[in-house]
Amino acid sequence: MDEPTKLDGWKKAGECASADFYSCEAAIRRLNEYLDHELTEADRITVLKHLEFCRPCMSRFTFEQTLVISIRQKISALCVPQNLKEKLHSLLRHDKP
Amino acid sequence: MAELELQPTPGQLFNGQPNTGQPGFGLSSILEEDGPASPPPTNPDLFESEMNPHLDALYRNGLRLTGNANDAEDLLQDTYLRAYRFFYQYQPGTNAKAWLFRIMNTVFLNDYRRKSRQGETVSYDGLEDFFLYNRLTEDGVTGVGGDRSETENPEKAVLEKLDIETIQRAIEALPIEFRDTVALATLEEMSYQEIAETLEIPVGTVRSRLSRGRKLLQRALWEYLNGEETRG
Numbered sequence: 001m002d003e004p005t006k007l008d009g010w011k012k013a014g015e016c017a018s019a020d021f022y023s024c025e026a027a028i029r030r031l032n033e034y035l036d037h038e039l040t041e042a043d044r045i046t047v048l049k050h051l052e053f054c055r056p057c058m059s060r061f062t063f064e065q066t067l068v069i070s071i072r073q074k075i076s077a078l079c080v081p082q083n084l085k086e087k088l089h090s091l092l093r094h095d096k097p
Numbered sequence: 098m099a100e101l102e103l104q105p106t107p108g109q110l111f112n113g114q115p116n117t118g119q120p121g122f123g124l125s126s127i128l129e130e131d132g133p134a135s136p137p138p139t140n141p142d143l144f145e146s147e148m149n150p151h152l153d154a155l156y157r158n159g160l161r162l163t164g165n166a167n168d169a170e171d172l173l174q175d176t177y178l179r180a181y182r183f184f185y186q187y188q189p190g191t192n193a194k195a196w197l198f199r200i201m202n203t204v205f206l207n208d209y210r211r212k213s214r215q216g217e218t219v220s221y222d223g224l225e226d227f228f229l230y231n232r233l234t235e236d237g238v239t240g241v242g243g244d245r246s247e248t249e250n251p252e253k254a255v256l257e258k259l260d261i262e263t264i265q266r267a268i269e270a271l272p273i274e275f276r277d278t279v280a281l282a283t284l285e286e287m288s289y290q291e292i293a294e295t296l297e298i299p300v301g302t303v304r305s306r307l308s309r310g311r312k313l314l315q316r317a318l319w320e321y322l323n324g325e326e327t328r329g
């Protein structure tokens with residue numbers, strides 16, 4: 001039985017993939033969460049799809065990611081002085097409240 | 098070394114927010130009591146195995162708070178001993194890092210606040226996404242990425258010139274409300290949930306502070322990389 005409507009031939013709502021990944025703005029909005037691994041899997045895929053075909057964004061995102069990782073690596077060399085570590089270790093064994 | 102016994106002040110401020118002493122937060126008693134008359138004994142080996150993996154990150158937090166190594170060491174020691182004394186309140190399996198950072202922030206506000214440094218006054222003009230990247234790829238840019246071959250690989254050019262001191266100075270130059278969030282996410286790789294727990298702010302606030310704070314950080318890095326004379 002045929003029920004022609006104006007939407008005949010169109011996919012029903014919910015069957016279509018979001019076109020969000022075509023937009024630079026949508027990807028850039030998710031930059032921080034992308035860098036910090038805070039995106040849901042679906043959002044992460046949206047960003048990755050965009051980066052796949054948008055060279056400017058790929059270049060920008062790569063820069064941001066490299067920057068964060070590099071800053072983190074450099075700063076991790078800043079650590080507790082050895083003599084303080086030893087002092088703390090011995091204080092725990094002598095400090096009685 | 099700073100006095101270990103903390104005297105709470107009424108209406109104490111934490112991070113600009115009133116300390117509501119919410120249940121589950123578990124720090125108010127650390128300030129309000131000297132501890133029970135006979136606290137449960139803490140096994141130092143167990144304490145160390147839980148806490149020591151976070152000590153370097155905690156020390157860096159102390160450096161950012163106090164701005165100098167001597168005070169940072171004192172603050173770390175105070176924090177560590179206080180955590181040890183109140184270790185019986187710590188729930189194994191919960192976030193040890195966030196717990197330690199909260200103790201440090203609380204101890205700092207009580208004992209060291211007079212030494213607290215405000216970030217520089219910054220202007221929010223010209224805050225853009227990809228601030229550093231855009232500077233480094235601009236045509237005819239002078240300074241860090243001026244070389245044409247460097248603009249094809251901008252990150253390489255800038256990263257080679259970033260050292261610990263520049264990074265620390267740029268972080269410390271951030272307005273105080275952004276400094277912690279940016280540092281914890283960018284330097285210490287804390288999740289947004291951990292940061293929210295540590296700073297007692299909603300996760301949404303973590304997101305918005307990061308969004309603006311990282312742009313400010315990039316601008317500060319750019320300014321330090323190009324020397325003080327370009328500031329203003």
Ligand SMILES: [Zn+2]
Nearest residue numbers: 023024054057
């Ligand atoms: Zn794009």
